[in-house]
Amino acid sequence: MRGRGWIRALAPALLLAPSALALAGCAAPDVVVIDRSGWPVAGALVYGQLHSFEVTATTNAEGEAWLELWPPQLAYGVQRAGYEPVFVPLDERAREELERPLTIVLTKRP
Structure with missing residues (x-):
């Protein structure tokens, strides 16, 4: 039965994955x-x-977006x-004092 050790190694992570996903949906947006x-x-x-890493997300109907990168980024951008x-x-x-969520205000083009 060699080769099944990986199943035992992954079992705890697989059992916790649904809980982590449920909690992620409850977290405040970035x-x-x-x-x-x-x-x-x-x-x-x-x-x-954040340095050479960039992550993207699209805002929902409430204008909220969650970015999968922590600590807070060095820069944020928004396009629409x-x-x-x-x-x-x-x-x-500013990164240390950042309160989540960061509110970004867009101006309509003329």
């Missing part, structure tokens, strides 16, 4: 995107950069058709 009127912007591309793109670089102090 970014909330709104327009100048305070309305959420759905379908915006949000990206976070019909709006001016936004790029938000964060220095070390």
